[in-house]
Amino acid sequence: MPALSQRHLLGIEPLLPGDIRTIVETAKSMKSISKRAIKKVPALRGKTIVNLFLEPSTRTRSSFEIAAKRLSADTLTLSGTGTSLSKGETLMDTARNLEAMAPDAIVIRHSASGAPHMLARILEPPVINAGDGSHEHPTQALLDLMTVEERKGPVKGFKVAIVGDIAHSRVARSNIFTLTKMGALVWLCGPATMIPREVEQLGARVTNSMDEALEGADVVMMLRIQLERGSGSLFPSVPEYAATYGLNRARLKRAKRDVVVLHPGPINRGIEIASDVADGEFSVILDQVENGVAVRMALLYLLITRPEGRGGTA
Amino acid sequence: MPALSQRHLLGIEPLLPGDIRTIVETAKSMKSISKRAIKKVPALRGKTIVNLFLEPSTRTRSSFEIAAKRLSADTLTLSGTGTSLSKGETLMDTARNLEAMAPDAIVIRHSASGAPHMLARILEPPVINAGDGSHEHPTQALLDLMTVEERKGPVKGFKVAIVGDIAHSRVARSNIFTLTKMGALVWLCGPATMIPREVEQLGARVTNSMDEALEGADVVMMLRIQLERGSGSLFPSVPEYAATYGLNRARLKRAKRDVVVLHPGPINRGIEIASDVADGEFSVILDQVENGVAVRMALLYLLITRPEGRGGTA
Amino acid sequence: MPALSQRHLLGIEPLLPGDIRTIVETAKSMKSISKRAIKKVPALRGKTIVNLFLEPSTRTRSSFEIAAKRLSADTLTLSGTGTSLSKGETLMDTARNLEAMAPDAIVIRHSASGAPHMLARILEPPVINAGDGSHEHPTQALLDLMTVEERKGPVKGFKVAIVGDIAHSRVARSNIFTLTKMGALVWLCGPATMIPREVEQLGARVTNSMDEALEGADVVMMLRIQLERGSGSLFPSVPEYAATYGLNRARLKRAKRDVVVLHPGPINRGIEIASDVADGEFSVILDQVENGVAVRMALLYLLITRPEGRGGTA
Numbered sequence: 001m002p003a004l005s006q007r008h009l010l011g012i013e014p015l016l017p018g019d020i021r022t023i024v025e026t027a028k029s030m031k032s033i034s035k036r037a038i039k040k041v042p043a044l045r046g047k048t049i050v051n052l053f054l055e056p057s058t059r060t061r062s063s064f065e066i067a068a069k070r071l072s073a074d075t076l077t078l079s080g081t082g083t084s085l086s087k088g089e090t091l092m093d094t095a096r097n098l099e100a101m102a103p104d105a106i107v108i109r110h111s112a113s114g115a116p117h118m119l120a121r122i123l124e125p126p127v128i129n130a131g132d133g134s135h136e137h138p139t140q141a142l143l144d145l146m147t148v149e150e151r152k153g154p155v156k157g158f159k160v161a162i163v164g165d166i167a168h169s170r171v172a173r174s175n176i177f178t179l180t181k182m183g184a185l186v187w188l189c190g191p192a193t194m195i196p197r198e199v200e201q202l203g204a205r206v207t208n209s210m211d212e213a214l215e216g217a218d219v220v221m222m223l224r225i226q227l228e229r230g231s232g233s234l235f236p237s238v239p240e241y242a243a244t245y246g247l248n249r250a251r252l253k254r255a256k257r258d259v260v261v262l263h264p265g266p267i268n269r270g271i272e273i274a275s276d277v278a279d280g281e282f283s284v285i286l287d288q289v290e291n292g293v294a295v296r297m298a299l300l301y302l303l304i305t306r307p308e309g310r311g312g313t314a
Numbered sequence: 315m316p317a318l319s320q321r322h323l324l325g326i327e328p329l330l331p332g333d334i335r336t337i338v339e340t341a342k343s344m345k346s347i348s349k350r351a352i353k354k355v356p357a358l359r360g361k362t363i364v365n366l367f368l369e370p371s372t373r374t375r376s377s378f379e380i381a382a383k384r385l386s387a388d389t390l391t392l393s394g395t396g397t398s399l400s401k402g403e404t405l406m407d408t409a410r411n412l413e414a415m416a417p418d419a420i421v422i423r424h425s426a427s428g429a430p431h432m433l434a435r436i437l438e439p440p441v442i443n444a445g446d447g448s449h450e451h452p453t454q455a456l457l458d459l460m461t462v463e464e465r466k467g468p469v470k471g472f473k474v475a476i477v478g479d480i481a482h483s484r485v486a487r488s489n490i491f492t493l494t495k496m497g498a499l500v501w502l503c504g505p506a507t508m509i510p511r512e513v514e515q516l517g518a519r520v521t522n523s524m525d526e527a528l529e530g531a532d533v534v535m536m537l538r539i540q541l542e543r544g545s546g547s548l549f550p551s552v553p554e555y556a557a558t559y560g561l562n563r564a565r566l567k568r569a570k571r572d573v574v575v576l577h578p579g580p581i582n583r584g585i586e587i588a589s590d591v592a593d594g595e596f597s598v599i600l601d602q603v604e605n606g607v608a609v610r611m612a613l614l615y616l617l618i619t620r621p622e623g624r625g626g627t628a
Numbered sequence: 629m630p631a632l633s634q635r636h637l638l639g640i641e642p643l644l645p646g647d648i649r650t651i652v653e654t655a656k657s658m659k660s661i662s663k664r665a666i667k668k669v670p671a672l673r674g675k676t677i678v679n680l681f682l683e684p685s686t687r688t689r690s691s692f693e694i695a696a697k698r699l700s701a702d703t704l705t706l707s708g709t710g711t712s713l714s715k716g717e718t719l720m721d722t723a724r725n726l727e728a729m730a731p732d733a734i735v736i737r738h739s740a741s742g743a744p745h746m747l748a749r750i751l752e753p754p755v756i757n758a759g760d761g762s763h764e765h766p767t768q769a770l771l772d773l774m775t776v777e778e779r780k781g782p783v784k785g786f787k788v789a790i791v792g793d794i795a796h797s798r799v800a801r802s803n804i805f806t807l808t809k810m811g812a813l814v815w816l817c818g819p820a821t822m823i824p825r826e827v828e829q830l831g832a833r834v835t836n837s838m839d840e841a842l843e844g845a846d847v848v849m850m851l852r853i854q855l856e857r858g859s860g861s862l863f864p865s866v867p868e869y870a871a872t873y874g875l876n877r878a879r880l881k882r883a884k885r886d887v888v889v890l891h892p893g894p895i896n897r898g899i900e901i902a903s904d905v906a907d908g909e910f911s912v913i914l915d916q917v918e919n920g921v922a923v924r925m926a927l928l929y930l931l932i933t934r935p936e937g938r939g940g941t942a
Contacts, residue, residue, distance in 0.1 A: 034415075034416045035416070036360070037360070038359060038360030038361075039360045039361070039362060039416065039418075040359065040360035040388070045666060045668065046664070046665070046666030046667045046668035047666075047667070048667060048694060048697070048698075050690075058392060058403075058408065058411070059411055062364075062390055062392065062412065062415060063415060065390055066362060066388075066390060066415050069362070069388040069390075070362075070388075074668070074694075074697040074698075076690055076693055076694060076697075078686060078690065088855070088856070088894070088896065089686075089893075089894035089895070090897070093893070093894060093895060093897075094686065094894075096914060097686075097687055097893060097894075097914070097917050098690065099914075100914040100915075100917035100918040101662075101690060101691060101694050101917060101918065101920075101921050102662045102663070102667065102918070102921070104667075227402070228402070265403075265407070265411060266402070266403035266407060266408075266411075267403070267407060268402065269404070269407075286410060286411070286413075286414040287414075289411050289414035289415060290414040290415070290416070292415075293415050293416070348729075348730045349730070350674070351674070352673060352674030352675075353674045353675070353676060353730065353732075354673065354674035354702070372706060372717075372722065372725075373725055376678075376704055376706065376726070376729060377729060379704055380676060380702075380704060380729050383676070383702040383704075384676075384702075541716070542716070579717075579721070579725060580716070580717035580721060580722075580725075581717070581721060582716065583718070583721075600724060600725070600727075600728040601728075603725050603728035603729060604728040604729065604730070606729075607729050607730070
């Protein structure tokens with residue numbers, strides 16, 4: 001497997017298609033570890049991984065912690081409350097201090113777009129973006145790709161519909177980059193208030209019609225309506241949003257007969273996705289979670305053991 | 315040692331006396347591990363244990379974490395704050411997501427009675443109830459039994475007084491089941507507002523008189539007055555409660571000369587128990603904590619390594 | 629290396645100069661472990677270390693956790709929220725309960741001066757003070773000493789200026805004890821409201837003049853202005869404090885040409901220390917953090933493996 005072209009994983013945008021291939025193929029072999037009776041290999045024994053989670057997270061944080069432990073790495077997890085950031089320390093100073101404790105990788109989730117890039121510019125160890133503001137969430141897009149390929153093979157030529165609040169979704173952005181790099185055709189769908197201007201420059205098509213987005217789709221990615229972040233102000237009412245952009249079985253019939261449905265979770269049942277779709281035969285939502293551990297194991301392994309001088313840019 | 319009849323530990327109620335015996339005997343050998351210079355065995359190496367603590371807890375959570383680590387398991391601990399539950403995800407979805415990360419056991423504490431049972435109905439890995447609402451707290455009752463037996467041998471025929479807010483106590487319920495299954499005679503004592511209706515159907519006797527409860531008792535279990543949960547509304551005043559139902563040295567003289575006094579902690583000194591009793595020669599309160607680690611090691615070991623097809627019901 | 633004279637590390641005050649030497653020399657060999665590809669030795673395998681952090685902390689808590697893991701110990705970290713202390717349990721009862729789980733060391737940070745001493749009086753395992761009120765922060769002073777010696781050799785005869793809120797600083801107190809025991813001359817500097825009465829009895833000199841403190845100094849230790857703890861009431865305004873007692877390049881010229889500048893962090897850039905000094909060639913702030921892990925590894929190792937009967941006092 002060739003080494004990654006990058007020292008850090010800051011987003012999908014700077015990755016080469018070959019990097020994406022390397023990560024997914026490595027993740028496939030990592031996945032088998034979690035199916036063994038003894039779910040642990042010594043690959044990263046004696047390595048220290050810092051998880052700096054400055055936004056709330058269950059799934060991603062748990063996934064990174066389990067990934068690290070299955071590779072025998074030690075983890076140190078810091079969350080927003082109880083860190084020196086609450087004493088007014090800058091993120092850069094927190095990061096420099098953590099670096100002085102000799103971690104082998106730093107995983108960061110932050111509400112500010114670009115926070116991982118700031119860290120990567122000054123820190124020696126690899127930085128992994130676990131979600132930064134409305135910018136990117138690259139591990140999510142990688143696990144999404146792995147999950148789609150598992151069911152349906154390479155995505156080249158696929159029609160992929162991404163539905164919801166595209167404008168505020170780092171998941172959507174990372175998926176647009178991943179899917180277009182791998183040759184899929186991405187359709188973005190949502191009310192006008194949720195579609196960013198000039199998004200077509202990223203190579204995606206835009207529609208406000210759910211029917212048009214779903215028509216003949218190989219893959220449907222539903223986004224979470226983030227009511228806790230005020231998404232509610234972007235549409236008239238929750239029932240109206242659900243009626244217009246929620247995914248239900250009837251509507252899904254427009255898609256290909258072997259369509260797969262993804263959702264990054266946590267799901268709002270009955271809002272962006274009907275329960276019978278979320279739990280139904282087209283849903284790969286729990287495969288996404290399972291593959292998330294594998295993708296994060298792959299990334300931690302590839303970045304920490306990456307030979308120096310591979311000449312990547314941050 | 316025979317395998318347990320159950321795949322999960324949801325409560326004491328569904329256990330057979332033989333299950334209880336198996337757990338306590340296994341806990342006795344586990345206890346010796348914590349007395350060694352190297353307090354660690356490889357029994358659960360490469361296993362992942364998720365601790366889902368949705369109610370505050372020091373003692374029980376710490377006890378489960380230490381138990382897992384002494385068996386070389388990896389742990390992932392999630393607490394109420396900072397989980398997706400705060401984003402409106404249902405408990406079932408949180409559980410399904412955690413399951414997708416391939417844990418080998420899930421330990422859950424939850425404010426809702428029956429929450430562990432809901433999980434057990436849908437999840438593959440064993441579920442351990444670490445306290446659910448006012449329903450059961452089975453590991454507490456098992457460690458209580460182990461502690462009593464350590465000092466006084468089998469409880470068959472013993473008079474055991476349980477004093478305090480029986481109606482809201484999952485500790486009391488689990489102990490009633492355990493003690494009656496093992497042949498002890500349970501007396502429940504407290505003000506009328508704290509005794510549930512029809513509790514005698516569980517095989518216990520009821521009295522409002524502390525003297526009657528203590529008379530000739532082999533074992534006294536004092537319950538915590540949970541002022542932080544509004545127990546205060548169930549009696550006129552704290553001093554009055556302490557005077558009527560608090561355990562002090564004078565009152566304890568009615569019990570057998572080799573009586574043992576238990577309390578699940580944290581104790582309210584001077585309310586339900588006088589300091590000189592809590593710290594005195596009849597108290598086994600710290601033995602309870604020590605045995606808690608051993609009982610939880612035993613349960614994790616027995617449930618995770620249980621041969622399949624043993625035919626238990628959830 | 630001789631064993632320590634103490635069973636616990638409660639402060640620098642009770643240590644012998646030989647103890648300090650043993651700790652720093654052990655820390656030097658521990659430091660090399662963090663520079664290896666596999667940053668882990670089995671020295672404390674099967675040991676359990678409880679970190680009881682009842683005040684917020686990133687740096688110190690992370691440092692202790694990483695130190696423990698690099699020695700292969702298991703850790704249990706408890707913070708203020710979510711412990712039984714919030715249910716009204718006394719610190720002593722929390723400690724006795726933790727002890728019943730057979731930890732091999734207890735690290736405690738507490739807002740009350742003397743809290744670690746209370747624990748040490750009743751607990752069997754070694755207690756390490758990670759900062760108690762305004763009393764002592766011994767591991768900070770030990771890592772400060774190690775850092776100064778690394779650059780400049782033994783501190784005997786050095787002029788060391790400590791600048792800031794001396795009266796409320798446990799860092800200052802522990803450093804005064806350490807430095808005077810090792811033969812340095814300590815100058816304390818700050819506004820009169822920040823200098824405790826009779827501090828000269830500890831062997832230090834006092835001045836309100838920053839210029840006098842810096843004149844010919846070998847070492848400058850800047851203290852953090854703790855605005856989050858109301859330090860603001862001790863001086864007229866932040867800009868005025870920064871102008872009078874902030875360290876900048878111009879002012880630093882009064883010190884020796886090979887002066888080193890320390891700060892316990894987190895730093896307030898532009899208040900007690902100018903950014904170009906914090907990041908400049910005289911600053912050893914990040915070395916302090918790096919050495920912090922080494923000092924804590926040394927202490928955990930020395931205290932946990934200390935031969936019994938060495939006859940120390942608590």
